[in-house]
Amino acid sequence: MAHFAQTSPAASQPALSWDDSVAAQVPRCYDGGANFGRLDRDQCQFSGAQVVVIPLPYDSTCSARGGMREGPARILQASWWIDFYHSHLRFDPADVGIATLDDVHPHMAGPQQHIERIAQTCWNALQFNKFLVTLGGEHTVTVGVCAALVRKFGPFSILQIDAHLDLRDQWEDTPWNHACVMRRMAELVTAAGGDGPRSLVQVGIRNVSSDEQAYLDERGLQPFFARDLHATSQQVWIEQILERLGPRVFVTVDLDGFDPSVIPAVGTPEPGGLYWQQVVAVLEQVFRRRQVIALDVNELCPIAGQNVSEVATARLIAECLAYQFAPPAAWKRWRG
Ligand SMILES: [Mn+2]
Numbered sequence: 001m002a003h004f005a006q007t008s009p010a011a012s013q014p015a016l017s018w019d020d021s022v023a024a025q026v027p028r029c030y031d032g033g034a035n036f037g038r039l040d041r042d043q044c045q046f047s048g049a050q051v052v053v054i055p056l057p058y059d060s061t062c063s064a065r066g067g068m069r070e071g072p073a074r075i076l077q078a079s080w081w082i083d084f085y086h087s088h089l090r091f092d093p094a095d096v097g098i099a100t101l102d103d104v105h106p107h108m109a110g111p112q113q114h115i116e117r118i119a120q121t122c123w124n125a126l127q128f129n130k131f132l133v134t135l136g137g138e139h140t141v142t143v144g145v146c147a148a149l150v151r152k153f154g155p156f157s158i159l160q161i162d163a164h165l166d167l168r169d170q171w172e173d174t175p176w177n178h179a180c181v182m183r184r185m186a187e188l189v190t191a192a193g194g195d196g197p198r199s200l201v202q203v204g205i206r207n208v209s210s211d212e213q214a215y216l217d218e219r220g221l222q223p224f225f226a227r228d229l230h231a232t233s234q235q236v237w238i239e240q241i242l243e244r245l246g247p248r249v250f251v252t253v254d255l256d257g258f259d260p261s262v263i264p265a266v267g268t269p270e271p272g273g274l275y276w277q278q279v280v281a282v283l284e285q286v287f288r289r290r291q292v293i294a295l296d297v298n299e300l301c302p303i304a305g306q307n308v309s310e311v312a313t314a315r316l317i318a319e320c321l322a323y324q325f326a327p328p329a330a331w332k333r334w335r336g
Contacts, residue, residue: 136298155194
């Protein structure tokens with residue numbers, strides 16, 4: 001991406017607006033067949049579900065390969081063929097109810113308007129006290145999710161699994177580019193009274209621009225580079241991550257944080273990434289020891305003729321939902 005000039009002067013803290021005339025109403029759901037997990041009616045009804053899956057197909061600002069608008073549908077489809085039952089927790093997260101909302105269709109006026117549309121949808125679901133699982137779509141969609149979470153919870157930490165920092169102030173003529181999402185999310189947390197930049201815990205990083213490095217240096221921020229994690233004891237770096245996370249955590253997984261040998265179907269793959277066991281190990285600790293307020297998985301960019309990435313993504317979500325909802329007795333039996 002280095003050959004693209006950073007265009008026009010940086011925008012500082014662009015504001016999102018809300019439409020509060022929209023009353024909280026039960027959103028449209030897939031109530032049979034095509035929902036996440038292909039669950040029966042008793043498990044996928046919005047009213048009884050503790051989890052709400054929100055498909056966010058979008059690929060308007062991505063730099064390299066398009067196709068992320070097809071990501072959410074492919075993740076849903078992959079979810080039909082796996083059992084959510086967790087062998088070691090002996091717990092099925094489908095039992096807490098998982099409703100799947102209708103797609104949030106792209107707003108064609110531009111990324112800011114689309115982010116606002118996503119924020120409204122998430123805010124609506126949050127008013128029913130649901131645990132959100134959002135499916136991207138390019139990483140830009142996460143800004144809308146974050147805006148709704150900030151409105152509901154106030155400041156929180158953000159655990160970001162990613163190959164990229166996404167800390168550019170502006171990219172390819174918009175502050176709402178997918179390369180700027182963590183910068184925007186830090187601003188949202190700061191606006192709610194938190195220390196946005198310090199609330200970011202970025203893990204798996206292996207692609208940094210010089211202006212992003214300057215941002216890190218100015219603020220004394222230290223992301224967790226994949227290179228360093230591979231050279232450190234897993235128990236040690238997981239504890240270092242936990243130390244940096246506050247009591248409430250929003251987990252956002254850009255699938256390119258994984259090594260491409262695990263998840264090849266991403267728009268901007270980078271070698272040297274995290275392995276399945278590493279990501280699952282850190283997420284287990286985070287879900288167990290912090291209050292995770294939402295899970296976001298994004299940047300799935302399907303490759304025709306194979307579904308390994310989609311299946312891994314659906315499995316990752318099922319794993320996280322088991323961590324989130326398994327009762328203490330299940331943990332005690334497994335981990336002691
Ligand atoms: Mn990325």
